[in-house]
Amino acid sequence: MLWIVGALLLFIIQIAFVIFFEYQRPNKAMVWLIVLYIFPVIGFLLYLFVAKEYNRTPALSKKEIGHWNRLKAELMDRCRQRALTNLRGETIHQDDNLHALLGNIPVAPITACNETTVFAEGESAFEAMLGSIAASEHHIHVEFYILRDDRLGARFEQLLIRKAQEGVRVRLLYDGIGSRRLGKAYLKRLRDAGVETGCFFPLLASFFNRRLNYRNHRKIVVVDGKIGFFGGLNIGDEYLGEDPKFGYWRDTHFSIKGDAVLWLQYTFLTDWHLVTGQFIADPVYYPIQESRGKELVQIVKSGPDETILELIFSLVVSAKQRIFIETPYFILDPGVLLALKTAILRGVDVRIIIPGVPDKNLVYSATLSYVQELLRAGVRFFSYQKGFIHAKVIISDNLAFSGSANMDIRSLSNQFEINALFYDGEVVERLVQDFHRDLGVSEEILQSNFEKRSRFQKLKSVYARLLSPLF
Template structure:
């Protein structure tokens, strides 16, 4: 930076003083950022990576940290959004935790499931419920048909929370439906992520507000290029209708999610429709987020109506993010992997796992467990794609079978362990989802649901090509350089 300034000349004392002041201010900021990184980052490799970038490339490092660096101030701000409305779920989790070993639960003969459930009761305050009906929605058309049908039947309230809402055909179909329901007297609240939905037009938002729909953005970022608020995004996709039906999974709102995209011919994804008591957890997560973005404490029995469901499906809903005391979903993934005795099947768009997850997958494969991972064959985000590629060889060497999906882009976030447990949600197998973003996942212990997800996984394998270790080892120097760049950048997330 000094060299950059030294190339400039200033003919007046005023400009010269401004220049010297800016140079000093920049140096102070670099030192301050370095001190913050050193004090607040408990990951040595990430700390070292940031400090090296700041020392060797101070200008680049400064702007990278402004964009992607973690912030203690932001963590405090995030934690402030947890309000008393979650007390009922926390109390339920505490009671269940003390009684878990005495409760008769389906598919829990293996103590591994009870240990996982206990973990989620403790770290995520995630109570389990058995009166549920879970429907796996494969791909966008299935999800939007069920979602729009449920919205049309709403009578009391509709709560929507999405990382991305687009002003396109699907987005406008949703908008028209919501306006129609608002005119019928249904109370509607909408949360969208301010960065994920950056392209959402003011006209779209105002049309919702004119209809009486309450709309708020999450962690508003007025100047994204200069704001540290670009980090800590709300990656959740939650819909709750009348407190009775919930939707959660990988699909946002937009035409690309039904395959109408210039970039991807087909979009493979997985979502869930849940009817039953597990909807209470989705409702609580939404209302906590709403309390934060809107400054309104919304609560009451109308949001937690009595639910009668004939089917029995054991479910826990866990949320994680900077407002969590623990890395809840990361710990749950780790526990699932360590519990496995037969197979671990994973689908993820991004394969940049935290070190413990990476070690767990390699250890499982080396010990003879069937570990299969499906990832995309083409990128939707440049750096994270190459960061994913950088992990492939070491996983293949451990015996992990990795497949690249060829029929478009695969965005599902699924982990299946034995016939014991499966999870579907918003969390990718990457550092950002595990440590930075606000995420939500459903953990399911129902053999029928697990079998349904296995069917999709086997079909996706048929649409994929397996990486061969010897072939991968002989990839070109260009790919190795890009992987090295991805590996270098990944700890900075």
């Protein structure tokens, strides 16, 4: 009898612990309480190791934070001075409230004098990256969530080794979980040649530091501080369409010149500092940009300590004509879900493209539960049929938002991401054209057909959505 009382007391303590730390996130708290109910002890241990709220501050001293704040202030002043003479007010006033929000994002300002190239698939993007790396003279900074030791990975490896041997400073960052299958031999060959490497939250250390749930999902290449690449592509043969399961791989990636490159560089070097402890602020890494482009671009880095939920919510609620979304994963925050329903009531054309072939079945089942709810509200969904769509794009009237972040809770709250806001002009129009091209190889998901799914499929979606705050 005594052990029953003890077990019950222990269970109550576990419940109280979760409620105390998750009361500000009721959806997440509810899921963890369900996990605790089903797996009383194992569930609590899982919560301790996975659900810890991210806190970056202890990793940085006050002196280090001061260094980064001063550098950021200097870069912001430089970019704003250049932007003042180039901002075209009529192109960014989609909504006065939205403009106020975008202009006051603390991470980075709206930058001017940019030239952007959009890539819709891997082959052309990787050739451009490799070409820029081959032409480098001073430094190469590379950061990816997934880095594989396959044919594409070997091309990057050989080129980075060659440039390091030529005297170019080469730094490589990879995520400990995303690149968990990367062999030690690959990294050793790079290090032996003089390439500096860093692992963002190594798998084992992340487990014991209770940071297993936080991943660096960014994809960044910066060459000589003058040209940058970012978007949805990782380094692996599947991103060239060579995985037989998915076939053609549709993605969105960018190369950019201009002041926006300074913020790709800043993001990489803050990540590098977090991983290695090295503070790099030499002006040679932040050169005066030579680009004379006319594009306005705002680089937005995000993570568990600086989410982009408010930004995406604002893009949705400010739209007057169209909201086009492409995403491989579609698991929404309640606020964004309500904003999309409200957009339909305002008469906004809302269309969303999701994969026809999933790469993660549980996530896809959760996605379908949101599809069902939004179909009833009037949102139009399309299932991509040509291969696998990995592009992450939001188009809101004359603004476009794209980069590494998926339209799911993990990307918007738990992962380190890098995106860009594009203001009007040719880049937005190109992304709109790509969206319509993707519509041409997609099948519309009709509510009448969707409701005919089997009872098992519907039930699976219900439980997947219930667990969705955890993945």
